[in-house]
Amino acid sequence: MIYDASTFELPMRVKADLCIVGSGAGGAAAAAVAAEAGLDVVVLEAGAFVPPAVMNQREKDMLPELLYAHGSQTTKDRSATIIQGRALGGSTVHNINLCKRIPDAILDEWQEARKLEHLGREEWAKLYDEVEELIEVSKIPEPRYNRHNQLLQAGTEKLGWQGGGLQHNRTGCIGSGFCDVGCAYDAKNNAVKVFVPRAVDAGAQFFTHCRAIEVVHSGGKVDGVKAAALDPRTRNSMGTILVDAPRICLSASATGTPAILIRSGIPDASGMTGNNLHVHPALVAAGEFDEPVHAWKGIPQAYECTEFLDLDAAHPGKKPDKKAKARADAVGLRTWLIPAFAHPIGTATILPGWGEDHRELMQLYDHLAVFTGMVHDQTPGKVLPKGELGVEIEWWPNEKDRRELTFGLARSAELLFAAGAKRVFVPTRPVRVLEPGDSVEPLEKLELEPGLIDITAVHPMSSVPMGDDPQEAPVDSRGKHHHVDGLWVADGSLFPSSIGVPPQMSIYAMGLHVGRAIADE
Numbered sequence: 064m065i066y067d068a069s070t071f072e073l074p075m076r077v078k079a080d081l082c083i084v085g086s087g088a089g090g091a092a093a094a095a096v097a098a099e100a101g102l103d104v105v106v107l108e109a110g111a112f113v114p115p116a117v118m119n120q121r122e123k124d125m126l127p128e129l130l131y132a133h134g135s136q137t138t139k140d141r142s143a144t145i146i147q148g149r150a151l152g153g154s155t156v157h158n159i160n161l162c163k164r165i166p167d168a169i170l171d172e173w174q175e176a177r178k179l180e181h182l183g184r185e186e187w188a189k190l191y192d193e194v195e196e197l198i199e200v201s202k203i204p205e206p207r208y209n210r211h212n213q214l215l216q217a218g219t220e221k222l223g224w225q226g227g228g229l230q231h232n233r234t235g236c237i238g239s240g241f242c243d244v245g246c247a248y249d250a251k252n253n254a255v256k257v258f259v260p261r262a263v264d265a266g267a268q269f270f271t272h273c274r275a276i277e278v279v280h281s282g283g284k285v286d287g288v289k290a291a292a293l294d295p296r297t298r299n300s301m302g303t304i305l306v307d308a309p310r311i312c313l314s315a316s317a318t319g320t321p322a323i324l325i326r327s328g329i330p331d332a333s334g335m336t337g338n339n340l341h342v343h344p345a346l347v348a349a350g351e352f353d354e355p356v357h358a359w360k361g362i363p364q365a366y367e368c369t370e371f372l373d374l375d376a377a378h379p380g381k382k383p384d385k386k387a388k389a390r391a392d393a394v395g396l397r398t399w400l401i402p403a404f405a406h407p408i409g410t411a412t413i414l415p416g417w418g419e420d421h422r423e424l425m426q427l428y429d430h431l432a433v434f435t436g437m438v439h440d441q442t443p444g445k446v447l448p449k450g451e452l453g454v455e456i457e458w459w460p461n462e463k464d465r466r467e468l469t470f471g472l473a474r475s476a477e478l479l480f481a482a483g484a485k486r487v488f489v490p491t492r493p494v495r496v497l498e499p500g501d502s503v504e505p506l507e508k509l510e511l512e513p514g515l516i517d518i519t520a521v522h523p524m525s526s527v528p529m530g531d532d533p534q535e536a537p538v539d540s541r542g543k544h545h546h547v548d549g550l551w552v553a554d555g556s557l558f559p560s561s562i563g564v565p566p567q568m569s570i571y572a573m574g575l576h577v578g579r580a581i582a583d584e
Contacts (some may be wrong), residue, residue, distance in 0.1 A: 064263060065112050065151065066293040068273035073302025075292075079105040081581060082288045082308040084275040084508065086324065088567050089554035090314030091254035091262065093581070097312075100582030105306050106267060107159040107290050107291040109274035109319075110149035112255075113156065118245035122408040125244035129157045132168035133470055134304045134409070138444075138456045142513035143343060145456055147316055152255035154316075155567060158521075159242050159364050160231040161253055162200045163543020163564035164191050168378040173559045175381045177185075177530035178319040179540035182576065190572035198252040198349045198571065202312035209361030211402050213275040214352070214432050216366045217401075217484035231362070232567075244406065258574075273304060274452055275319075277327040279309055282549040285311045291452060300452065310581055315575065316453045317523040318446050322358035324527065324537070326448040330546045331537045340378045340444035341561035342458055342520035344438040346468050347403050347413060348506075350484030355429045358404035366454025368400035371474060374439065374563045392463075397563065400469040400478060402565050413517065415494040424488065434478050435519075436471015439462050439563030446526050460518070465511045468518070473507040523567050527556035542556075542577035543584075553577035 066068060080102040083090045083582060098104045111130050112448030126133045130199040131149045134464065140147065148154030177277055194200075197576065205228060219226035259269065272293040279286045287307040291300035321337035329336070377396040379387040389397075405413065407428065415426045449520040460468060476487045480499055489495040489506060492515060497503065509515070529552075530536025533545035544550035554568050562569060 065269045065271065067112070068270045068304060069295050071292055071302060073292055074304065076305045076307065077105060077184060077308055079103050079308045081310040082107065082306040083312045083314055085153060085314035085316060085319065085554060086151050086254065086255050086259065086269060087148065087314060087316065087554065088155050088570035089138040089574040090312070091152065091258035092571050093312055093553045093578030094267050095258040095265070095316060096575055096578035097260040097582050098267040100264045101536050102582060104262065105308070106262070107273045107275050107288065107306070108269060108271045108291065110151060111269065112151040112271045113245060114220065115245070115249040116346065117145055118247040120239070120241040120244060120247060122244055122406050124494050126408070128143070129245055134379065135136065138458050140513055142459055143342070145318070145520040145521055145523055146519065151259065151269060152253050155251070156245055156255060157243050157474050158234055158567060159557050161364060162195070162230040162232050162568050163563040165562045165569055166374040168375040169560065169562060170397050171380070172378045177536065178532065178560050179529065180531050181540040183522065186576070187572065190576055191568060193575065194571045196563045199234050200230050202230050202468060203228050203362060203365040207362055209358070210356050211358035211404055211432050212366040215357065215368060215402050215434060216480040218478035219368045219370070220430050222477070223282050223479045224368055226366060226368040226370070229365055229367055231502045236362065240361055242363055257397070258457060265366045268432070270304070271413065275315060276324055276451055277323060278329060278490040280327065280329070280547055280550070283546070285309065285550050287311070310549045310551070312553050312577065312581060314554040316554055317526040317556045319525040320554055321446045322448040322551055328546070332537050332546065333537055335528055336537045337446040337526055338443065339399070339475045339525045340446050340456070340458055340523060341440050341525040342444065343441070343470060343522035343561060344433045344440055344460060344464065344518045344520045345403070346472040346516060346518060347433050347435045347490065348472060348479060349433045349488045349490070350479030350482070351427050351486040351488070352430050352432060352484055356432050357429060358402070358432055359406055363404060364401050366502065368478065371398040371400065371565070377439065379577060391478050394466050394470050397439035398436045398474065399439070399563070400434060400436050400474060401473065405433070405434045413490055414488070415490040415492060422540060422566060429490050432479060432482065432484070434475040435470065436475050437465045438464055438471060438506045450559035459513065460511065469507050469509045469511060472509070473503040476503040476506055513543060524555035524562065524566055525558045525560055527552050528559040530559065541580035542573065543580065551577055551581055565583070
């Protein structure tokens with residue numbers, strides 16, 4: 064069953080065999096397999112249950128329901144925006160449904176560095192096969208490309224760069240274009256549609272508007288979870304819920320999970336908890352076209368330019384020769400170029416300027432295309448708890464990542480001009496406007512500093528990295544904590560590094576993997 068914790072008589076105490084914190088890709092998948100194995104499962108979710116019937120395709124209504132801080136969560140110094148889901152189903156409710164596997168070069172690097180006994184290439188391949196079947200992954204047909212994606216394809220082909228179509232997990236998609244505010248047509252094969260019903264049918268209970276505060280533990284083992292029932296309007300605590308359980312699985316995201324671990328005083332000999340955050344940062348450029356683009360219509364992201372994404376070269380192995388090492392250190396191997404359009408509120412927050420200047424840019428909305436360069440980042444950031452319920456994020460790109468970001472910005476502008484843009488707007492402060500024939504190289508040479516241009520990230524990960532040596536990692540390759548019995552992690556926190564691809568399939572895989580490990584033990 065799915066219950067709204069804000070309606071409970073508080074304080075409340077319940078018992079379970081397993082308490083899972085978070086209902087996104089990792090938590091929902093873990094709940095399904097654990098409940099089907101016979102465990103009595105309770106899942107705590109800070110957000111609401113937002114069914115397709117109430118998804119009205121209005122940003123002002125849906126962003127507060129689906130995203131932390133209405134989509135404006137930032138790092139501590141406000142230099143980067145970190146977008147994360149907060150609803151039953153987590154970020155799978157608002158994401159753009161892109162499906163990719165972690166490249167073998169990265170998996171091999173993890174094996175070399177972390178000795179992941181329970182999670183080698185073969186195990187990953189089996190998990191990916193299962194996930195792809197469950198969420199019905201398929202390639203987006205070229206006739207479904209909207210004008211926005213066609214422009215990226217045209218620019219890529221004109222420049223002779225490498226590119227191609229993307230895979231997604233939609234069934235019955237009508238191309239409404241409102242994926243990022245929830246699909247009112249229930250075409251997303253997301254956690255709510257695929258895994259939550261399985262868990263509920265097996266007896267699992269989901270408590271929405273219920274945010275975990277800390278893991279209760281003593282004598283080296285878990286006793287349960289202390290949580291707060293949240294007022295749906297203010298998000299403030301209404302009272303306490305205690306879940307007594309001998310097994311706890313944290314699937315609260317790469318920001319929520321480490322914050323809970325640190326707030327709970329969970330020991331970590333490696334010191335890595337909260338200290339290895341990666342985010343896939345990105346910068347955007349917008350192009351004005353003579354003809355209407357109507358970028359909000361249709362599947363938002365269907366085509367990719369991979370000319371500057373060579374993750375095999377970026378990960379040459381443990382002992383590369385000089386040539387391979389020099390190649391790995393080069394700029395232009397870690398940038399993924401994709402469309403990045405937004406609805407009016409999202410666009411207004413990205414476009415620069417004030418007053419009349421900003422209004423003039425917004426009046427071009429119908430004629431804008433926006434491309435972005437997302438970076439497979441190397442910079443380790445930090446997550447800390449903030450008060451009883453909040454998190455604090457510290458992340459700013461190192462020199463290599465700054466160079467890769469500005470490289471991606473320049474290539475985005477180059478693609479826009481190649482596709483036929485008559486002007487390109489770069490949302491720096493002040494705004495830069497480029498005309499056809501202008502060099503984009505000054506963009507590559509920008510010296511990034513906080514406040515110059517907005518960095519956006521939608522894939523936080525790696526903040527509780529797995530590894531089988533307790534001196535190097537907080538959890539092992541099954542997701543089991545090294546120092547506290549009964550404690551597990553099943554979300555993107557587990558990745559030892561940035562993965563360079565959309566993470567949803569890999570997080571589903573972690574949920575299945577860890578959920579089964581819990582049930583087996």
